Amino acid sequence: MEAEQEIQPARFFEVRRYIILCLILLKYTNMGESDKNPKAWVVSVNMGYGHQRTAFPLRHLSMEGKAINANDYSGIPFYDRIVWEGTRKVYEFISRLKGLFLVGELIFSFFNFFQKILNFYPRRNLSNPNFQLREIFSMINVGWGRHLIKKLEKNSLPFVTTFSIPAFMAEHFQYPNDVYCVICDADIARPWVAYNPFKSRIKYFAPNSRVVERLKMYGVKPANIFLTGYPLPLENIGGEEMEILKEDLGYRLLNLDPKRKFFQQYRALIEKNLGGLPQRPDHVLTIMFSLGGAGAQREIGLKILKEFSYKIKQGTLRLVLSVGINKKAKEFFLKKIKGLGLENEPNILVLYCPTIEEYFTEFNLQLRKTDILWTKPSELSFYSGLGLPIIIAPPVGSQEDFNKRWLLKSGFGLAQENPSIINQWLFDWLENGYLAEAAMEGFIECPKMGALEIEKIISS
Numbered sequence: 001m002e003a004e005q006e007i008q009p010a011r012f013f014e015v016r017r018y019i020i021l022c023l024i025l026l027k028y029t030n031m032g033e034s035d036k037n038p039k040a041w042v043v044s045v046n047m048g049y050g051h052q053r054t055a056f057p058l059r060h061l062s063m064e065g066k067a068i069n070a071n072d073y074s075g076i077p078f079y080d081r082i083v084w085e086g087t088r089k090v091y092e093f094i095s096r097l098k099g100l101f102l103v104g105e106l107i108f109s110f111f112n113f114f115q116k117i118l119n120f121y122p123r124r125n126l127s128n129p130n131f132q133l134r135e136i137f138s139m140i141n142v143g144w145g146r147h148l149i150k151k152l153e154k155n156s157l158p159f160v161t162t163f164s165i166p167a168f169m170a171e172h173f174q175y176p177n178d179v180y181c182v183i184c185d186a187d188i189a190r191p192w193v194a195y196n197p198f199k200s201r202i203k204y205f206a207p208n209s210r211v212v213e214r215l216k217m218y219g220v221k222p223a224n225i226f227l228t229g230y231p232l233p234l235e236n237i238g239g240e241e242m243e244i245l246k247e248d249l250g251y252r253l254l255n256l257d258p259k260r261k262f263f264q265q266y267r268a269l270i271e272k273n274l275g276g277l278p279q280r281p282d283h284v285l286t287i288m289f290s291l292g293g294a295g296a297q298r299e300i301g302l303k304i305l306k307e308f309s310y311k312i313k314q315g316t317l318r319l320v321l322s323v324g325i326n327k328k329a330k331e332f333f334l335k336k337i338k339g340l341g342l343e344n345e346p347n348i349l350v351l352y353c354p355t356i357e358e359y360f361t362e363f364n365l366q367l368r369k370t371d372i373l374w375t376k377p378s379e380l381s382f383y384s385g386l387g388l389p390i391i392i393a394p395p396v397g398s399q400e401d402f403n404k405r406w407l408l409k410s411g412f413g414l415a416q417e418n419p420s421i422i423n424q425w426l427f428d429w430l431e432n433g434y435l436a437e438a439a440m441e442g443f444i445e446c447p448k449m450g451a452l453e454i455e456k457i458i459s460s
Contacts, residue, residue, distance in 0.1 A: 038063040040180075040458050041152050043161040045071045046356065047087065048292065049324060050379040054162040054184040056360045057231040057451040061458070063157060066357060070148055070166040077147050083139055116398045117189045120214065126190060127198070127219030133191045136165060137172075145169030153177075158458045164192045167202045178203060180458060182231065183211050184379040185399045186406035193218040200224075205231075205454050207382060207447070210406065228454050229447025230382035233364045237386070237448055246274050248368050249387035249443055253436050254281040255371045256389065262433030266440065273444060283369045284347065285430075288320040290363075290375040291329055297376060297393055298329055302336055303419035304374070305348075309340045311423075318347040320366055324359050327352070372435060374416070377403035384412035384442030389435040391416050391426075412442040 042062040044055040046069045055067035062068075071084030118126060129137075149170050152159065156177040159170045167181040171194060182205045183192065194200035197219030204220060206212045207230035215225050238244035253270070254277060257263055263270060263277070270277065287308075289301045301321050311317035323329035330352040334343075342348050351366060353359035367373070373383060374391040381403045384390050390413030395401045407413035414434065417425040429435050 038157060039455065040158040040160045041155075042067045043070050043148075043152075043159065043163075043166045045069055045084070045163045045166070047071065048378075049356075050184050051162040052356055053360060053379055054182055054231060056357075057233045058160065058182070058454060061160070061455055063155065067162075068148075068152075070145070070161070070163070070169070073148065075147070075151070080144055080147060083144055117187050117402055120187070120210070120217075123213075123217065125219070126217045127193075129195050130190045132189075133195055136168065136191065137195050140165075140169055140172050146173050149173040149175050160454070160458060168194060171200060171202055178458070180205060180454075182454065183207055184230065184382075185403055186210060186381060187399065187402035188214055189398065190218055193220055197221075205450070205457070207450065208406070226453075226457055228457070229450035230379070230385070231451035231454055232382065232385055232448055233360075234451055236364050236367055240449075242448070244368070245386060245443070245448070249439065250274050250277050251282045252371050252387060252439060253277055255283075255285045256430060256439055257433045257436035259431050259433070261431070262436040262440070265433075266437075269440065269444075273440075284316060284318050286318040286320065286370050287372045287374060288322055288351075288366065288370045290322040290373065290380060291324065291326065292376055292378065292396065297396075298323075298332060300374075300393055300416075300419055301333065304422060305333070305336060305342075306340065307419065307422045309342060312342055312345050312347045315347060318349075320349045320351055320370065322351040322363060322366070324351075324363075325353060325356055376400055377407055377413075381407050381413070382446065384410075384438070385446035385448045387439045387443035389413060389438035389442070410441065410445065412438055412446060414438060 039061040040058075040063070042055050042058050044051045044067040046052055052067065052069070059066045071081070071087075145166065146169075148166070150173065153175055156175070158178045158180060159167075159175055160180045160182065161167050161170070162182045162184055164181055167179050170179045179201065180203045181192070184207070186208055187210055193215065194202055198221070200220070201224070203224045203226065204215055205226050205228045206215065207228070209227060212225050212227050216222060236244060236248070253263070287304070289304055291298055291301060305319065305321065308317055308319055312319060321333050323333065330350050333350045337343055337348060337350070349366075351359075351362060353362055367383070367386065367388065370388065372391055373380065373388045374393060376393040377390070377395050377400045381390060384407065390407055392404050392407055392413045392415045394416075395404050404413075404415070408415065414429065
């Protein structure tokens with residue numbers, strides 16, 4: 001009886017903590033519902049996942065409870081749709097071509113030349129518009145985007161976009177409220193900034209200090225630049241105290257540091273930031289491989305699947321193959337999984353959803369029990385702020401080269417070795433605590449509250 005009385009308070013606090021976490025999670029997973037007091041128009045484009053993923057954590061600010069896609073909204077004029085569709089198809093086609101030997105690399109290199117980010121040093125004036133920017137404005141000048149801006153200005157809330165072109169449209173067609181652009185890469189090319197940057201009123205939300213300095217080099221006025229950090233999903237963070245994130249990271253570190261090498265060396269740092277670690281993991285070691293929106297690099301996912309098939313059957317490793325809304329990629333992996341005799345294994349998941357909103361919701365939920373995120377260095381590079389170590393797949397495009405550089409210099413990620421011998425190098429990394437170190441580095445140093453910072457600025 002006395003033993004029961006001693007245990008009950010501990011159980012009470014455990015249950016109370018669980019209820020608090022559930023309420024926080026419920027709050028942020030329901031943000032897609034219409035807000036009674038919308039704060040902004042949130043505008044994206046459905047070209048790949050990057051711009052839409054960046055807009056998703058801001059959906060609670062939006063007039064419609066979700067982002068509007070500038071290239072695919074109700075009533076979009078035929079001309080506007082054709083221009084956008086041509087741009088999207090070219091991007092996706094060339095992204096898939098890159099994997100082809102010689103010819104694909106040659107075509108991609110030519111395409112990449114026009115979106116190349118110039119070297120940062122020596123510091124210099126880079127405000128002159130380039131060829132790509134001239135082409136963009138030649139189409140805006142004949143009316144591309146006018147319909148969208150005139151449609152939204154009927155309720156002229158602040159205009160927040162995760163892609164530069166809708167911001168250019170808003171400014172060109174004299175949108176009557178503030179125009180903000182959220183940047184989703186660790187460094188950016190000249191076409192992110194207006195044709196005449198010195199006169200532009202577009203305001204930028206920068207994910208890191210390098211982007212702040214790059215914007216200045218392109219001619220953006222310092223008063224129009226805000227260092228907010230990237231908008232990470234708040235349902236993976238919790239409140240200001242980061243309750244959800246800290247709990248998830250605690251369990252993750254147990255899987256990432258099986259020999260406790262990192263813990264022994266940095267115990268004080270862990271206790272200061274997380275208050276210690278749980279007694280045991282609450283899930284098996286889990287790796288998520290995230291496929292790009294254009295479906296590139298699925299051959300890497302297949303190699304990972306084959307190399308880990310034995311451990312999946314043993315129950316010592318869980319693999320999530322994240323294919324987004326790509327039905328062909330889903331069918332491809334399901335066929336390979338069946339061929340390996342893994343179709344009934346609980347530790348293999350092909351993460352597919354029919355809509356982008358469902359996909360991002362499920363993706364963020366799966367991340368909570370993910371230990372390692374394996375991806376090309378896209379906007380997901382910033383998810384290192386959630387205490388997720390990144391295994392960096394080969395970059396696709398100039399901006400991803402710079403994202404990779406940022407991850408490596410910051411210590412948030414490690415470049416992949418040969419996927420065909422992953423069982424050798426990955427478990428060496430785990431035993432030496434390298435991935436635990438990357439996880440903790442990202443949690444401490446990478447900004448996490450970008451979504452809340454953006455909300456404060458547009459509401460002020």
